[in-house]
């Protein structure tokens with residue numbers, strides 16, 4: 001058990017060791033996800049999930065409250081004014097509200113993706129890389145992806161589905177049809193290849209992510225076979 005302090009009060013959390021795994025019917029489908037700034041994600045079939053509305057609204061509100069808080073801060077004052085503490089509290093409460101909305105969105109979406117697919121491939125984006133270009137406005141989106149990924153992996157474990165994080169290199173450059181390199185600037189929204197393949201930029205990336213993911217799954221099986229031979233070899237040695 002632990003006591004946690006949040007902006008709106010104290011919470012008591014209990015840690016209970018329970019096996020929450022469930023068996024569900026296979027869906028016989030797989031999915032590749034490309035996360036981006038324009039949409040929350042684009043999948044390999046071209047379907048897009050929009051960024052939740054509270055992302056943009058929340059960013060604006062947070063920036064506003066943060067400015068108000070800074071204005072009330074007096075450098076020389078030792079105990080800060082009541083107005084400062086009020087502004088600080090408002091900012092903290094908004095932060096808490098957004099993080100709860102973000103979590104709710106991530107949990108529902110991740111559960112839906114996992115239960116309707118057997119294999120889920122997505123980019124292995126490092127949170128450190130994402131927040132390199134740090135500003136408050138972008139951080140809500142970044143934290144949203146990170147949390148979504150964490151919940152994908154949790155539900156993957158819970159429902160016995162395969163989740164694969166693939167290296168993000170070249171996923172948007174390569175052609176998902178023929179593998180040729182098609183360089184694009186950030187503003188190029190459409191992937192056009194000499195082979196005749198024309199796709200939305202993000203859909204092309206999602207297809208690449210899925211095929212890299214599926215080839216990785218193949219490797220896992222191979223490795224398992226390798227392990228078995230090494231067990232046999234070890235047994236032979238001990239004879």
Ligand SMILES: [Zn+2]
Pocket residue numbers: 175176177178179180193194195196197
């Ligand atoms: Zn091509």
